[in-house]
Amino acid sequence: MMQKIALIAESFGDCINLNSDWKQxxxxxxxxxxxxxxxSSRIISIVAPAVGxxxxxxxxxxxxxxxxxxxxxxxxxxxxxxYGIDFSGAEKYDSEIFISSSNRGEFMCNLQISEKxxxxxxxxFSSAFLLDDGREKFFKTLFERNLKEKIKITFKALMNxxxxxxxxxxxxxxxxxxxxxxxxxxxxxxxxxxxxxxxVKTVNIREKFYLQSSNGNVLSNxxxxxxxxxxxxxxxxxxxxxxLSDGKNVESVTRRILNFGETSGADILTGFIISLKKFLEGGxxxx
Amino acid sequence: MAVKGVIKKGEYYDSVSLMLVARxxxxxxxxxxxxxxxxxxxxxxxxxxxxxxxxxxxxxxxxDLLIVVKAKDELLAxxxxxxxEELLKTKNLGSQESEEYMPKSLEGxxxxxxxANMVIVSVAGKYAxxxxxxxxxxxxxxxxxxxxxxxxxxxEVKKYGREHGLxxxxxxxxxxxxxxxxxxxxxxxxxxxxGIVSAAGTGLQEVSCIISNAGGGISQGIGTGGIxxxxxxxxxxxxxxxxxxxxxxxxxxxxxxxxxxxxxVLEKIGEILKKTDKPVVAAFLGADPxxxxxxxxxxxxxxxxASLLAVSISKGISMEDFEKExxxxxxxxxxxxxxxxxxxxxxxxxxxxxxxxxxLVYETQVLLKDILGGINSNAPLDPSLKLEDSWKSVRHTxxxxxxxxxxxxxxxxxxxxxxxxxxxxxxxxxxTVAIIYLDVVIGYGTNPNPAEELTPVIKKARxxxxxxxxxxxxxxxKDPQDKAKLISMLKDAGAVVFERNASATRLAGYILKSIxx
Numbered sequence: 001m002m003q004k005i006a007l008i009a010e011s012f013g014d015c016i017n018l019n020s021d022w023k024q025x026x027x028x029x030x031x032x033x034x035x036x037x038x039x040s041s042r043i044i045s046i047v048a049p050a051v052g053x054x055x056x057x058x059x060x061x062x063x064x065x066x067x068x069x070x071x072x073x074x075x076x077x078x079x080x081x082x083y084g085i086d087f088s089g090a091e092k093y094d095s096e097i098f099i100s101s102s103n104r105g106e107f108m109c110n111l112q113i114s115e116k117x118x119x120x121x122x123x124x125f126s127s128a129f130l131l132d133d134g135r136e137k138f139f140k141t142l143f144e145r146n147l148k149e150k151i152k153i154t155f156k157a158l159m160n161x162x163x164x165x166x167x168x169x170x171x172x173x174x175x176x177x178x179x180x181x182x183x184x185x186x187x188x189x190x191x192x193x194x195x196x197x198x199x200v201k202t203v204n205i206r207e208k209f210y211l212q213s214s215n216g217n218v219l220s221n222x223x224x225x226x227x228x229x230x231x232x233x234x235x236x237x238x239x240x241x242x243x244l245s246d247g248k249n250v251e252s253v254t255r256r257i258l259n260f261g262e263t264s265g266a267d268i269l270t271g272f273i274i275s276l277k278k279f280l281e282g283g284x285x286x287x
Numbered sequence: 288m289a290v291k292g293v294i295k296k297g298e299y300y301d302s303v304s305l306m307l308v309a310r311x312x313x314x315x316x317x318x319x320x321x322x323x324x325x326x327x328x329x330x331x332x333x334x335x336x337x338x339x340x341x342x343x344x345x346x347x348x349x350x351d352l353l354i355v356v357k358a359k360d361e362l363l364a365x366x367x368x369x370x371x372e373e374l375l376k377t378k379n380l381g382s383q384e385s386e387e388y389m390p391k392s393l394e395g396x397x398x399x400x401x402x403a404n405m406v407i408v409s410v411a412g413k414y415a416x417x418x419x420x421x422x423x424x425x426x427x428x429x430x431x432x433x434x435x436x437x438x439x440x441x442x443e444v445k446k447y448g449r450e451h452g453l454x455x456x457x458x459x460x461x462x463x464x465x466x467x468x469x470x471x472x473x474x475x476x477x478x479x480x481x482g483i484v485s486a487a488g489t490g491l492q493e494v495s496c497i498i499s500n501a502g503g504g505i506s507q508g509i510g511t512g513g514i515x516x517x518x519x520x521x522x523x524x525x526x527x528x529x530x531x532x533x534x535x536x537x538x539x540x541x542x543x544x545x546x547x548x549x550x551x552v553l554e555k556i557g558e559i560l561k562k563t564d565k566p567v568v569a570a571f572l573g574a575d576p577x578x579x580x581x582x583x584x585x586x587x588x589x590x591x592x593a594s595l596l597a598v599s600i601s602k603g604i605s606m607e608d609f610e611k612e613x614x615x616x617x618x619x620x621x622x623x624x625x626x627x628x629x630x631x632x633x634x635x636x637x638x639x640x641x642x643x644x645x646x647l648v649y650e651t652q653v654l655l656k657d658i659l660g661g662i663n664s665n666a667p668l669d670p671s672l673k674l675e676d677s678w679k680s681v682r683h684t685x686x687x688x689x690x691x692x693x694x695x696x697x698x699x700x701x702x703x704x705x706x707x708x709x710x711x712x713x714x715x716x717x718x719t720v721a722i723i724y725l726d727v728v729i730g731y732g733t734n735p736n737p738a739e740e741l742t743p744v745i746k747k748a749r750x751x752x753x754x755x756x757x758x759x760x761x762x763x764x765k766d767p768q769d770k771a772k773l774i775s776m777l778k779d780a781g782a783v784v785f786e787r788n789a790s791a792t793r794l795a796g797y798i799l800k801s802i803x804x
Contacts, residue, residue: 008413029299031299048411061411061412061413061414062410062411063409063410063411063433120709121709123705125302125306140310141309141310141313141320141321141322142320142337142338143309143320143321143322143333143334143337143339144306144309146333146336146337147333150329150332150333168329169329170327170329171325171327171328171329171330171349172327172329172330172333173302173324173325173330174300174302174305174306174323174324174325174330175299175300175302175304175305175324175325176299176300176302176325178302178324178325178327178329178330179302180329215327215349216327216348216349216350217325217327217349217350251678252676252678255678262302262304263302264302
């Protein structure tokens with residue numbers, strides 16, 4: 001295969017091993033700003049800069065990924081159609097987060113600000129009705145109401161200590177990453193942050209969440225996996241750093257997440273905010 | 288009742304798209320409920336409890352898309368499913384394979400269309416110049432829709448075009464009308480003898496629409512992108528466009544639209560104008576009219592004035608007739624302003640403009656400058672009035688929602704109304720707001736249903752607040768959105784509606800003046 005032109009990678013995630021042999025590779029799904037590749041059983045995403053960096057993201061400035069039809073890994077070069085990706089100038093993205101100390105009072109205040117933005121600005125069809133039941137009115141048809149009720153009941157059960165409710169919450173929802181999976185992702189992130197803030201070990205329960213919620217949706221599995229091992233996408237890392245510091249940009253970083261993946265950002269934040277508040281009030285909900 | 292469904296393999300869509308298509312399906316004749324979702328076990332249980340689980344779905348996998356409709360009878364259900372599939376295809380919402388041959392190179396495209404003489408480049412900024420240069424080297428004119436093209440590359444491309452007599456529209460050129468074909472965000476206007484060169488995208492839309500609505504017509508509408516008239520680029524595309532219109536036998540009147548060009552660019556425009564007898568109207572918004580006269584152009588104070596001047600010259604109608612009309616309408620505006628102002632409380636004193644169009648926010652600021660002494664903005668006339676946080680209005684504010692800070696990760700506000708709709712309600716909740724000002728730009732490339740998107744929000748805002756809502760619609764009766772219906776729905780929702788931004792702004796100005804703004 002001839003390399004016609006190099007697409008330039010701006011960055012790649014620290015969980016991507018460029019030296020490994022990606023023999024089992026295929027396109028999972030393609031959108032304007034993202035092309036998801038299935039490599040073994042995990043997703044590696046090639047994304048536009050607007051999507052941002054992540055543990056498994058390769059950022060390449062391309063307007064519309066839907067133009068590409070084939071993927072190939074040849075002689076340690078990744079090709080989209082016959083365009084090779086050049087990693088020579090790419091920066092490695094550090095997806096870990098280190099929290100030195102925090103002011104609990106200020107942190108709670110920042111969390112409140114963030115919650116307010118979610119309640120006021122989340123997309124109508126998101127799970128933000130769990131934060132404000134005034135938003136339930138957006139679910140109108142019988143099917144939409146049933147969906148909303150399912151999320152509400154299973155999430156409530158989970159927050160009341162019934163861990164197996166995760167089996168009922170996973171996979172609930174419409175699209176590429178169903179709302180239920182995104183809420184679970186938010187809970188897993190909250191567990192990691194709770195450990196950082198309180199010193200209570202949450203590694204086992206995070207792993208349990210990942211294993212229990214894993215299903216046939218490799219995208220959701222990938223997102224939850226990285227959260228469970230404390231690896232975060234840039235937009236969420238910025239958010240966590242903002243709420244754990246002086247809170248200057250809390251509103252804008254929250255809005256940035258709300259813009260992520262239609263309802264996904266709002267669903268993750270909803271799960272994160274509610275569960276973190278619960279953990280901080282009463283400790284871990286599950287043993 | 289009949290429940291029908293289909294399974295789509297290997298198609299992925301985001302949640303909101305699926306919900307929106309499902310909503311559209313429920314509006315179809317005889318349809319009671321509809322759902323589109325992936326085939327997880329949990330989703331199937333929700334379908335079951337909603338009476339929507341059909342036998343075929345039981346074997347569906349988690350990567351399958353399920354489409355199901357409950358309708359009065361079988362035929363209606365099947366018809367609805369076909370409609371849903373069409374909606375998914377036409378909206379091109381998700382990840383799908385395309386059957387149609389799509390050439391991947393300029394050479395491939397030229398094999399299909401060997402007589403083409405123009406190329407539209409819409410790729411990531413860093414690659415756009417290279418693609419544009421390829422087209423120029425083939426002797427083709429270029430429209431570069433992309434923005435964020437590196438300065439030096441943009442310069443090289445423009446220079447090459449200028450030296451070879453080829454048009455380089457852009458970078459960041461969102462609108463053009465070439466030989467009657469609307470390109471990018473553009474409207475369906477009458478054809479005629481008025482040629483426009485514009486360094487402002489929405490400016491070109493506004494002027495071409497006012498001309499068309501006033502009975503005139505457009506020969507060519509050449510966009511250049513806003514950067515072109517700055518010192519660095521020396522108006523290279525603007526000058527080539529102007530020369531093209533001078534040479535074009537179909538063009539009898541020329542209209543120039545821009546923010547004030549750099550003095551060196553203005554001088555070069557003047558040099559070219561010496562070579563033509565064609566009348567030239569210039570709307571260089573905010574520029575000194577004497578400077579415009581000096582280069583041999585007729586100065587226009589705003590886009591409405593420029594458009595009507597061009598029509599009056601084109602049609603041989605006395606401008607006095609238009610001026611009389613504007614004078615009469617101005618009297619009506621003042622009367623309307625004083626009626627509306629009386630309904631405001633003493634606390635309500637601020638203007639809040641939420642714009643889709645960059646030129647329109649600029650024009651409004653120019654026109655209100657004398658009355659308000661300056662407006663805070665994310666794209667202000669005076670840098671000292673730049674909003675610290677574009678998401679928050681301060682005193683008098685006009686926000687350009689098309690700026691990068693609002694469009695990263697979401698479509699342009701002419702397509703996606705969600706952000707502005709939220710902001711409208713935020714402004715309505717502020718008891719100090721007197722006027723909420725909105726532009727609605729229609730035409731190709733813009734939101735297909737602006738009335739449906741906007742009117743519920745205007746109604747809600749009117750419930751919350753008695754602030755005056757002024758809307759200006761840029762478009763023509765031939766645009767796909769049905770302008771007349773849109774205007775009627777906006778009025779019914781409680782907005783005061785205009786078809787020219789300048790008129791709408793004047794009303795806002797008179798209201799603010801009468802309340803001591």
